[in-house]
Amino acid sequence: MAETETSFEELPDAPPRRRLRLSWSGKLGVVVVAFWMVIVVIGPSISPYHEADILDEALFIVPGSDNPYPETDYQPPSAVAWLGTDYLGRDTLSRTLFGARTTIGISLASTLLAYLVGVTLGIAAAVGRPVLDSSLSRLNDAILSIPSIMLALIIIAAIGSTIPILIVLTGLIYASTVFRIARSLGLDVKVSDFVEAAKVRGEGLWWIITREILPNVAMPMATDFGLRFVYVILFISSLSFLGLGVQPPQSDWGSMVRESLSGLPYGSIAPLVPAMAIATLTIAINLIVDDVSAHSGGRLARRMI
Amino acid sequence: MTLLSALLRRTALGVATLFVVSVLIFVGTSILPGDVANIILGQMATPESLAALRTKLGLDEPAHIRYLIWLSDLLSGDLGFSKAGAGTGTVGTPISEMLMPRLINTIRLGGAVAIVAVPFAVTIGLLAAMYPGTRLDRFVTFTTLGLISVPEFLVATLLVLVIAVQLGWLPATAYISGQETGLKLVRALAMPALTLVIVASSQIMRMTRATVLNVMNSPYIEMAILKGVPRRRIILRHALLNAIGPIANVIALNLAYLVSGVVVVETIFAYPGLAKLMIDAVQTRDLPLVQACAMIFCATYIVLIFIADMVSILSNPRLRHPK
Secondary structure: OHHHHHHHHHOOOOOOOOOOOOOHHHHHHHHHHHHHHHHHHHHHHHOOOOOOOEOOHHHOEOOOOOOEOOOOOOOOOOOOOOOOEOOOOEEHHHHHHHHHHHHHHHHHHHHHHHHHHHHHHHHHHHHOOHHHHHHHHHHHHHHHOOOHHHHHHHHHHHHOOOHHHHHHHHHHHHHHHHHHHHHHHHHHHHOOHHHHHHHHHOOOHHHHHHHHHHHHHHHHHHHHHHHHHHHHHHHHHHHHHOOOOOOOOOOOHHHHHHHOHHHHHHOOOOOHHHHHHHHHHHHHHHHHHHHHHHHOOOHHHHHOO | OOHHHHHHHHHHHHHHHHHHHHHHHHHHHHOOOOOHHHHHHHHHOOHHHHHHHHHHHOOOOOHHHHHHHHHHHHHOOOOOEOOOOOOOOOOOOEHHHHHHHHHHHHHHHHHHHHHHHHHHHHHHHHHHHHOOOOHHHHHHHHHHHHHHOOOHHHHHHHHHHHHHHHOOOOOOOOOOOOOOOHHHHHHHHHHHHHHHHHHHHHHHHHHHHHHHHHHHOOHHHHHHHHOOOOHHHHHHHHHHHHHHHHHHHHHHHHHHHHHHHHHHHHHHOOOOOHHHHHHHHHHOOOHHHHHHHHHHHHHHHHHHHHHHHHHHHHOOHHHHOOO
C-alpha cells in the first residue's frame, strides 16, 4: 500500500484548474447580463402595470391645474409612468419588463435549438462516414449562401409568423453556422494523439465522442454560444421590428421600437427604451465573450469570424 | 492547382450555388402550405373557384415542372405578375415593372454607402493597426465593438433623434418620387446612407485592423524591423502590399452583409427601395414578388461573396505564379 502511494507522489502534479479572471469590462458585462436574467424571471411581477394596459387619462394631471391631459399617448416620463407611455398610452417601463421575457426567452430557446442541431450534426459529420460528412456539408453550404434575413422572409411569407415558428426558424438558420464550427473543432480533436490513444485502447465511438471530443470542444463552443446568442437577439429583434416577428399585443423589444417609432419626431423616448435594453444586453454579452477569448489566447476569436 | 483552374472551379461553384439557391427559394415559397390561390380568394373561396384559379395560375402542374417554368421565365427576364396584395391594387401588375424603380433606388443607396464607407473605414482601420494600443486604437476598437453589437434600428433611431429632431438638419423619412436630382436626392439619401455607413464601417474597420495586425506578426515583418527599416516604410512597403488582398476580401464580404442592413434601414426611413418592396410583399404574402426580390438579393450576395473569393485567390502570389 505504501509503495503505491510513493509511486503516486512521483507523478507530475495535475495542472491547476484554470480559473477565469475577468477584467473590469468583463465583470461589468456579467453584472448587466445577470440583471436582465433576473428581470426575465421577476420582471412581470415587479412591473407597475400589465403589458397590455392602456393607462387611464385621469392619471395624468396637467401641472398647476386639476385637468387631465387630453391624450395619454407618448407622455414624457412622470411619477405615473417612470419611462413615459407608448403610442397607445401603455406604460413603457412595464412593457420593457414584460418584453424581456419574450425577447430573451425566444432568443435563448432558438440558440439552444441551434446548438442542439448544429453540434449533433457537426460532431456526427466529423466522426461519421465521409458520405455523411460531404452530404451534410453541401446542404449546409447551400443554406449559408443565402443571407439569413432572406431565408426568414421567404419562410415567413409562406407560412406566417408565430412564436414556435420563429424559434424553430431561427434555430435552424443559426444551426448552420454552429454546424460548421462544431465540425471543424471535432475534426481537429479527432486527429489528436489522445483520441488515437483511446482508439488504440479499444474505446467505442460513443465513449470517444462523450469523453474525449465533447469536453475538448466545450470551452470554444461556450464562447461561441455567447456570440451566437447576440446574433440571435439582434436577428429576432430585427424581424419583430419589421413587423414579422412577435405579434401584438404581446410586448417584445423589437416590436416595441417599431410601434412607437412615430413618436420620435415629438421627442418621445418610447422607442429608445427597448432599443437601449437590447443594446445593453448585447454589448454586455460581447464584453464577456471578448474577455474570455482574450484569456484563451485570442485563438478562439479568430476562429469565430 | 494553377490560377486558371482555381478561378474556373470557383466560377463553377458560384453558378452551382446560384442554382441551388433558386431551388431553395422556389421550394420555400411554393411547396409549403399557403397556396396563392387560397390567399387571393380568401373568404370567397369555393372548391370550384379555387380549382379554376389554380389551373389559370398553373398551380396544377407538378412542383418540378413549375420550378422549370419559373426558372426559364426568370432567366428570360419575365418575372411574372404580382399575384396577391389584395387591397394594395397590385394584383396583375408585371413584377419587372414594380421592381425597376425600386431596384434603382436600392442601388443608389448601396452605391452611396460603398463610396463613403469603404475609403473611410479602411483608412481608420489601417491607422488603428499602425498604432496599436494608442488612444486612437483603443477608441476605434471600443466604439466599433459597441456599434456591431447593437441593432441597426438603434443606430437609426439615435440618428433621427439627433440630426432630424434636435438639430432639424435633415428629414426623418426619405421620400423619393423619382424626379429628384442633385441636392434634393442627396438630402433624401443622407439619413439611410449615414446609418448604413456607420454599421458597415465598424465591421470593415475591425476586420481591416485584424488583417493588418495579422500581417504585422509575420516573420518577414520581424526581419524588416530587425534590419532597421523605419516603421512607416515597413507598413507601406511590406505590410500593406500583402494586406491588400485580404482587405479587398473584407470589403466585398461586408458589402454582402449590407443586404440585411438594407432591409431594416429602408423600413425605418420608408425608403422606396427593393427591400421595402419585399417586406410589403411578405406582409401581403405576395409570393411571386417575394421570390423575385429574394432572388435578386441572394444573387447579389452570392456575386459579392464570389468576388471576395476571387480577390483572395488573385492576391495570393503562390496561386498567381505556380511553380
